[in-house]
Amino acid sequence: xxxxxxxxxxxxxxxxxxxxxxxxxxxxxxxxxxxxxxxxxxxxxxxxxxxxxxxxxxxxxxxxxxxxxxxxxxxxxxxxxxxxxxxxxxxxxxxxxxxxxxxxxxxxxxxxxxxxxxxxxxxxxxxxxxxxxxxxxxxxxxxxxxxxxxxxxxxxxxxxxxxxxxxxxxxxxxxxxxxxxxxxxxxxxxxxxxxxxxxxxxxxxxxxxxxxxxxxxxxxxxxxxxxxxxxxxxxxxxxxxxxxxxxxxxxxxxxxxxxxxxxxxxxxxxxxxxxxxxxxxxxxxxxxxxxxxxxxxxxxxxxxxxxxxxxxxxxxxxxxxxxxxxxxxxxxxxxxxxxxxxxxxxxxxxxxxxxxxxxxxxxxxx
Amino acid sequence: xxxxxxxxxxxxxxxxxxxxxxxxxxxxxxxxxxxxxxxxxxxxxxxxxxxxxxxxxxxxxxxxxxxxxxxxxxxxxxxxxxxxxxxxxxxxxxxxxxxxxxxxxxxxxxxxxxxxxxxxxxxxxxxxxxxxxxxxxxxxxxxxxxxxxxxxxxxxxxxxxxxxxxxxxxxxxxxxxxxxxxxxxxxxxxxxxxxxxxxxxxxxxxxxxxxxxxxxxxxxxxxxxxxxxxxxxxxxxxxxxxxxxxxxxxxxxxxxxxxxxxxxxxxxxxxxxxxxxxxxxxxxxxxxxxxxxxxxxxxxxxxxxxxxxxxxxxxxx
Numbered sequence: 304x305x306x307x308x309x310x311x312x313x314x315x316x317x318x319x320x321x322x323x324x325x326x327x328x329x330x331x332x333x334x335x336x337x338x339x340x341x342x343x344x345x346x347x348x349x350x351x352x353x354x355x356x357x358x359x360x361x362x363x364x365x366x367x368x369x370x371x372x373x374x375x376x377x378x379x380x381x382x383x384x385x386x387x388x389x390x391x392x393x394x395x396x397x398x399x400x401x402x403x404x405x406x407x408x409x410x411x412x413x414x415x416x417x418x419x420x421x422x423x424x425x426x427x428x429x430x431x432x433x434x435x436x437x438x439x440x441x442x443x444x445x446x447x448x449x450x451x452x453x454x455x456x457x458x459x460x461x462x463x464x465x466x467x468x469x470x471x472x473x474x475x476x477x478x479x480x481x482x483x484x485x486x487x488x489x490x491x492x493x494x495x496x497x498x499x500x501x502x503x504x505x506x507x508x509x510x511x512x513x514x515x516x517x518x519x520x521x522x523x524x525x526x527x528x529x530x531x532x533x534x535x536x537x538x539x540x541x542x543x544x545x546x547x548x549x550x551x552x553x554x555x556x557x558x559x560x561x562x563x564x565x566x567x568x569x570x571x572x573x574x575x576x577x578x579x580x581x582x583x584x585x586x587x588x589x590x591x592x593x594x595x596x597x598x599x600x601x602x603x604x605x606x607x608x609x610x611x612x613x614x615x616x617x618x619x620x621x622x623x624x625x626x627x628x629x630x631x632x633x634x635x636x637x638x639x640x641x642x643x644x645x646x647x648x649x650x651x652x653x654x655x656x657x658x659x660x661x662x663x664x665x666x667x668x669x
Numbered sequence: 670x671x672x673x674x675x676x677x678x679x680x681x682x683x684x685x686x687x688x689x690x691x692x693x694x695x696x697x698x699x700x701x702x703x704x705x706x707x708x709x710x711x712x713x714x715x716x717x718x719x720x721x722x723x724x725x726x727x728x729x730x731x732x733x734x735x736x737x738x739x740x741x742x743x744x745x746x747x748x749x750x751x752x753x754x755x756x757x758x759x760x761x762x763x764x765x766x767x768x769x770x771x772x773x774x775x776x777x778x779x780x781x782x783x784x785x786x787x788x789x790x791x792x793x794x795x796x797x798x799x800x801x802x803x804x805x806x807x808x809x810x811x812x813x814x815x816x817x818x819x820x821x822x823x824x825x826x827x828x829x830x831x832x833x834x835x836x837x838x839x840x841x842x843x844x845x846x847x848x849x850x851x852x853x854x855x856x857x858x859x860x861x862x863x864x865x866x867x868x869x870x871x872x873x874x875x876x877x878x879x880x881x882x883x884x885x886x887x888x889x890x891x892x893x894x895x896x897x898x899x900x901x902x903x904x905x906x907x908x909x910x911x912x913x914x915x916x917x918x919x920x921x922x923x924x925x926x927x928x929x930x931x932x933x934x935x936x937x938x939x940x941x942x943x944x945x946x947x948x949x950x951x952x953x954x955x956x957x958x959x960x961x962x963x964x965x966x967x968x969x970x971x972x973x974x975x976x977x978x979x980x981x982x983x984x985x986x
Contacts, residue, residue, distance in 0.1 A: 511898030
């Protein structure tokens with residue numbers, strides 16, 4: 304796979320071109336200027352970067368189809384390879400954008416190196432909380448809370464359908480504390496409805512092997528698992544593929560989407576989707592928030608947590624088969640999380656100590 | 670381990686095996702004709718992209734969209750492999766370099782085309798890939814029917830048919846004999862009036878077609894869309910299967926099934942008392958480990974085509 308990135312490196316020349324053209328960031332309006340720097344997947348990944356971009360568009364009052372102020376007030380540069388991270392950051396800083404936005408933890412090291420060299424430049428990094436520089440705002444998300452909500456939704460659906468002894472599965476990509484947050488939330492959500500529900504989990508150790516998730520999903524669905532939540536990037540596609548296959552054969556099993564609403568990925572027949580609900584992570588909240596802070600001159604180097612209350616995480620109610628009763632019920636749980644009546648534990652060690660999750664999971668806290 | 674579990678394992682193992690077998694057979698044609706084809710990975714990517722795209726675009730108008738996807742993948746792989754054929758046969762480029770170039774090109778090209786067609790860096794998700802099927806009559810055979818003919822992807826039947834056809838063409842027809850001669854000693858073949866260039870073109874183009882089909886099979890049975898990582902090294906695993914299967918169609922079938930079953934086994938191992946204590950990674954390593962063992966065991970014994978990888982020089986003796 305790495306070879307592919309090499310050819311993309313050849314396109315770097317193009318990136319440099321794009322970067323140069325945005326130089327004259329006009330400052331005629333009182334809105335701040337900004338540049339989004341993304342990893343190689345770019346802004347149309349239908350997920351993380353796309354969401355960051357939507358937040359920027361919303362702030363400037365533009366739409367995806369008509370980014371009218373792009374090139375005047377804001378723009379985006381895609382780093383095709385990781386060795387472009389530092390040059391891209393420096394260039395954006397040299398050009399004095401009011402805010403430079405980077406997405407994803409892969410940028411953390413580059414930003415830690417560049418940020419101290421430009422003390423007056425403001426930066427936002429998403430999904431990271433360990434850079435700790437006075438000119439860097441860091442946004443993290445309470446993925447465990449969003450995962451709790453989809454766990455509740457799946458368990459309620461199993462209950463409504465009258466499934467005897469339903470089991471639930473979790474498929475992770477590479478084990479890490481962030482993915483553990485997804486798993487812990489999911490399990491606690493299920494257990495809050497069905498305390499005796501059996502949980503199984505699997506880590507593919509890869510973000511891009513859907514056939515592994517598909518094989519695991521088949522194995523689980525065959526053994527009585529009702530719903531599987533995957534937080535595994537492209538690997539998770541396999542779960543959806545298997546759920547589609549089984550649902551179109553009339554089996555009552557579900558996949559749960561992650562990060563963005565995966566309803567459409569799960570469509571197997573007219574209006575029917577195998578994705579019951581999706582855990583939503585609204586990265587757009589973070590970019591919009593940071594831009595507003597810059598505009599209002601309240602920008603600080605701090606860690607901002609986007610939780611349920613800040614509408615940073617949530618669940619999708621787009622699948623009609625979820626039903627109004629369940630949606631209402633989950634919204635009640637959501638309100639309780641916002642009010643602080645329900646606390647979702649993000650780490651495995653603590654959740655296990657409190658007896659909220661089984662002891663045989665493969666989740667990792669470090 | 671219950672017998673039921675073994676039965677459940679079959680469709681999964683065969684799903685893993687089918688694209689590997691098809692692509693490795695492609696490699697067999699190419700190498701038997703004397704051209705090393707490490708571009709199989711890239712060819713699979715092009716086949717997978719085309720297969721997924723055609724399925725997405727046709728699925729509203731025909732229920733057989735995924736089958737057209739397979740055909741399109743086959744055709745796209747064939748066309749893409751022409752580049753390798755021209756570079757390594759006519760232009761006498763180093764075959765490994767030309768293959769590598771194709772692998773690199775495939776990633777950029779497919780993502781670029783996704784961008785143009787779907788305005789994103791992957792294809793849109795198709796609703797239904799290749800569906801599992803039950804073969805009438807044969808499914809009533811006790812045990813064997815359950816394993817092979819109930820609820821399996823038909824792609825494995827295509828793969829097995831391709832094995833038989835390959836065996837017939839390579840070992841039982843004059844065409845196959847001539848092709849093999851070009852892979853062993855092209856100058857000797859030429860002295861008997863065989864057109865070495867034409868034979869090698871045949872080998873490379875067939876390998877492109879089978880590799881493209883393998884890629885399309887993979888994306889349409891295991892994924893919901895084509896992405897840059899849909900193939901993730903399966904082309905290279907197919908090359909390993911070719912070596913492990915000693916450049917023989919039935920060996921390739923065995924190697925492909927072996928890869929398929931050892932991957933599938935990792936999901937069922939925890940329910941098998943004897944294997945439960947082994948870490949899951951063990952089963953991922955197993956096929957690669959055995960390939961290395963096989964390579965070492967065959968070292969010195971030239972089991973592969975002798976002239977594979979050599980640039981054809983008609984003046985050489």
